[in-house]
Amino acid sequence: MVTKGEKQPGSGTRKDPEIVNCREALAKLYGFLDGTLTDTRREAVKKHLDECSPCVSAYGFEAELKHMLASKCKDHVPSRLADRIHGALVEEERKEDLSTKEDLSTDE
Ligand SMILES: [Zn+2]
Numbered sequence: 001m002v003t004k005g006e007k008q009p010g011s012g013t014r015k016d017p018e019i020v021n022c023r024e025a026l027a028k029l030y031g032f033l034d035g036t037l038t039d040t041r042r043e044a045v046k047k048h049l050d051e052c053s054p055c056v057s058a059y060g061f062e063a064e065l066k067h068m069l070a071s072k073c074k075d076h077v078p079s080r081l082a083d084r085i086h087g088a089l090v091e092e093e094r095k096e097d098l099s100t101k102e103d104l105s106t107d108e
Contacts, residue, residue: 020048025055032059033066 020028025048031037032045049056 020044022048022052022055025049025052026058029059029062033062 025045028037028041028045032042037045049059
């Protein structure tokens with residue numbers, strides 16, 4: 001169900017130099033959150049997120065996660081909670097030990 005509204009007059013021709021399908025948008029998500037993207041790319045990703053709800057979910061998740069990790073450094077996380085999270089992560093890593101490594105290399 002895609003209901004595209006009227007485009008704002010004056011926006012002219014579509015100019016999407018970089019972007020963006022879902023895969024690209026997600027690939028750039030880390031840079032987007034880190035603020036390492038160029039303005040053009042940020043715009044493009046942002047635009048895609050405006051129109052694509054699956055990506056918005058992914059973006060929301062990453063942003064949430066990042067925010068959580070960032071605030072962890074400042075605030076004091078109850079050690080039990082930290083242990084549980086750590087335990088869960090270790091557990092996951094054991095399960096996915098074979099498949100995760102490729103996904104983690106997102107350097108540009
Ligand atoms: Zn998308």
